Amino acid sequence: MTKTTSPLGQPVSRVEGRLKVTGQAKYAAEFNVPGLTYGVVVSSTVARGRIQKLDASEALALPGVLHVFTHENRPSLAWFDRNYQDEDAPSGSPFRPLHDDKLVYSGQPIALVVAETFELASYAASLVRVEYAPRAHETDLRARRKEAYEPSKGKGGYEPPPKPRGNADKALASAAARVDAEYSSPVEHHNPMEPHATTVVYEDDGTLTLYDKTQGVQNTQKYISKVFKLSEDEARVRSPFVGGAFGSGLRPQYQLFLAVMAARELKRSVRVSLTRQQMFTFGHRPETLQRVALGASSDGKLVSIIHEAIAETSRFEDYIEVVVNWSGLLYQCDNVRLDHKLVQLDNYTPVDMRAPGAVLGVYALESAMDELAHQLRIDPLELRLRNYTERDQNKDKPFSSKELRACYQQGAEQFGWARRSLAPRSMREGKQLVGWGMATGIWEAMQQPASAKAVLSIDGTLTVSSATSDIGTGTYTVMTQIAADTLGLPIDAVTFKLGDSSLPPSPLQGGSWTVSSVGSAVKAACEKVREHLFKLARKVDGSPLAKASLEEVSFSGGRIHLSADPSKAVSLTAAMRQGGVLHLEEQVLSLPNMPEQNKFTRCTHSAVFAEVKVDEDLGVVKVSRVVCAVAGGRILNPKTARSQILGGIVGGIGMALQEETVMDPKLGRFMTHNLADYHVPVNADVHDIQVLFVDEEDSVVNPLGAKGLGEIGIVGVAAAIANAIFHATGKRVRGLPITLDKLL
Template identity: 60%
Template structure:
């Protein structure tokens, strides 16, 4: 039976462009988000944020706030309900080692902006006003928030974070090889702290049903995480907690873990025995996770033609006092390029901030930035073309794992990207290309990200009217998951896409991992495919058993599903409709739940990564120091592309975030008071429409067996390497090498 996603039937959905099936709901406002769901007798909570970065609360006065008409209760550490705490019962799927932050737990202040009270009132405006009347006195201590100043206390994390590979053991002798190398480069690199800033702020709406069961609408990238958190912290059974998040207004990793508004909303709802909503302000979105502050040094030794003889990459990353946040920063250097003498190190330094958080392509954005700027510097030092230098040091194996790549079409990325961009017309001399009063620069870089698959389940139900419903608990964080799962299901059963409904973001559905890591298409997609195949097999058996069935004596592997029918491959006249088969089988629905995971031999024997080559043109006003990114060509090798339209959008979004990293985004810490000072969208700059010009995406053909779908995921790869390519283009334009990003006016003309 031909029911794979490479079906030879006429209904070709997978691999073709389709608009988002959830698009109409989003553009018309029918899509509801966590802070928009209605509930009877709904109260509103407003968080009071702390005023110091380190110390203790010595007094908290709430009487004036409580006297405001409409205020129901003010919660503080002094009167909060007692609960169980997750340290002892629960570890969420993405949490680093340590003790998770506990809101209103005691009088200790761990970081600036920490919640110190929750005002609950009949409406949001009253709660906000009353919150301004809460008075808090502190015994302040001097915070330590500068990673450089804490470097002497750096340590190798004793407990490794699940899923995060530590640096491999060194091979060869990187120090001796570096000293002997004819060409030596050793420099420090830094990418500024960044906050996620999705359009939708974090919010939780807790619906109280009066029977001890709650329904929670939470801003989360995986509802199972919130359900497990609530059950553990509040001593509830999982079946007493239903969590939903049908739509997410951007996540980028900050929605992987439950944030403190969820605890506060559930705490208040249980205490007051009524529905409660807590929505954070934009200012408060800066009071938890962020892309960490990482200090890096990359040292390259090479021969006169640029062949690497020594590679060393060292990183020091900031983390909170209460958790050892870790990500893969330095390993990419040994994965991307072949070198016989490699030493990598990754250490942590504790600072008085909240724990950093995964942010789109965590670790790779940071580590590949340093590596790819360093490789550009090596190209200039040895007189080599930057593309040719990378090809000369091309790796055919992942030496960190000792495995060959299952597929790697990076050479084709270089070739196709360079051709589309017109790279051969580049004059390599810095400051040699101009247009009017602007300096023109062309730069490039490589991108890499893991092609991951997680254990996932999915359910499917085909009803006797020929309609199909599929789904699981994972979320669609704006990537197009609703659409691609609909395509996969429609392809397997040969149904029109409009006859397929996909449901996501509900703990009542089959369990699936959080939406992150670029693994959703491979994980949930494969599970949906398997569930639909099971239904296909069951309905085929009914069709074959019909009296005088045209499919009698036909084997399962000799039929195709198309147009709502089961037909003999090559002979569409011999067919049975799905509806007729179910009628003959006397069933009104056929259901299946299937699971899929990374258990294939291919996944164990081969390394799986997505790759990219990014080519960038910038124009720099030398007098004003303004940088414009005028062209980007991003060539992507990511296995099978399920939907080129949504896939292209993913790469475009990643590229735009990369432009932000390179030129604009910077969370500024005042180390004297330990506070991020630009905690709003007026002073924390992100790219806007006027910053974005000609972005071009190429999907390079690539086949891989890392998972049954042959997909590699696209959420992360678009951003990796983009900032480095921009920095390299700025050097080509100006002759100024900026290693401390973002590249702002003062760094170019100062």
């Protein structure tokens, strides 16, 4: 009998792919119901101050305009008097739309116009007249850097920098070679294809069905339930498809609150969609100023690392990312001092954006490492190998697995790194200067508690479910593979359901932990079904499995067979008939094995190699080649895994060369608030990208042995490109993005 190939580890195409390419996949603003009304948000044009007068009479005079909600007429809710926070909220007091006349950032929602059609609501919104009493605002991080303060320890999921080890300042002063430089990164916005939107379907009995753009339907449900005092049965949240998020959908955004408020007050179904311009008014990657100082011996051994970061936050929440901690664990060094401070500005609170903290901190560290290598006249890869560490010195723990050395070796070999000349401006093609740069990448390998349900039917089909999301990462597909593999079923016999608050609990989809967390729950639920099936199979008349143990059998091809003799088998349907059951159902809560996991530091690693070609006369930069070698544990689907890394690399190209949200400090407003002005890589900017997955076994991170891949693809890319540009031109640019004006 032919052995059935396990679906795990196979490049299975997306199971929802046909729905997406044929337009059958429906997103938050595409669920239509009879009598649907439309809400359009009026945004403030002042960054700080108060609303002196708001006149909606012209808008209300239009036939078909149902209501204009403002701080003066909004319903009274206990939420306005309490700090109800969502699951991803940092410490502080969350922003509350239409709370009062106070203005805390430019673009703040100050009114919601609801009308029978979207066009009418949009026109009516333009007729709302507002008079402001502005106050002096401050949106310039550099201007306020002296007011930086240390955030409260341990709040909002923040992991503060470890205590200093050794004496980094003294070691730096006496080092044979020193680099001491400031690196900066600008505000960036996520710009997913699908803007934020919420469609609230108001049922006859007053219950609500919400279709929301979110990375966590149950987080959305909890938020709405607390704010409006609703039970879970009164507000069901669905999000079957998400058109990209990159972190922008982790927290409930204001259109959700406004849509639910309007639906409950009007007793009508309401949709509120945000414009692309409004997407630029809230939630962004924070601007940072970072000092990195490295000291080394003459042979390149690090003797001192100092990494200090200053980042922005709002005046009402302390948003903090883990920016500097990576510098204490990536390389061997006995003298390390790390520091992270915040500055309050009159902006909305920053939010997580792909690889929050790491992509910023690693950029600065890896740029400084390249500067140190140049100063010492040591190959940049060799410098990293000389300082390689097998232990996390921040926590004095070993790594659960670390194949970074193999990433360096395989990535360098694939790239041809050995042919790199040491001196800048020494490689060229005609009028183009050629540069080769590299950097290390790192991200946490985390597991969260998660639940899943598995239901096997008598016809041999399996339905597995969890409330998790799929923001484009391939969750539908990989969960289907895990379930199919566990019960030995073909892919097309398995259906995975997600994005519904009524399904088994799951964490937010972020942090690269979905496969680790939800995947482990799916595996555990299917294993419970396996156990039940095997008991039934042993009782089948004349069963060849009667005296076997579960460890002695395998599940494949819809059968349970002896591993030593596949011809001796019982089909799954026969086992169920024997037991007289039409379906088997199991729901499992999967918890991380913290006693074991806490003995180790668990990380995904990568090595990024980049080639750039820079026009000598014009300064135009082309990233002509990127090779990224990743050690991500067990790769469950190389096709979707590669897509994750490709997407991260493209994001890293944008970070290095293009992405920057420009603030006008006089107006306190982001001026690059559309896709024409805010540049992201397009096809013409993306050339040869090669992704390598290094073999890595890890029995600690989770039962699957898989590490997350959503974030690691972007970490280190900007630094590798910046280092390549220096190698090509001899000019070191320490502020992102690296644009023509900085090179010429």
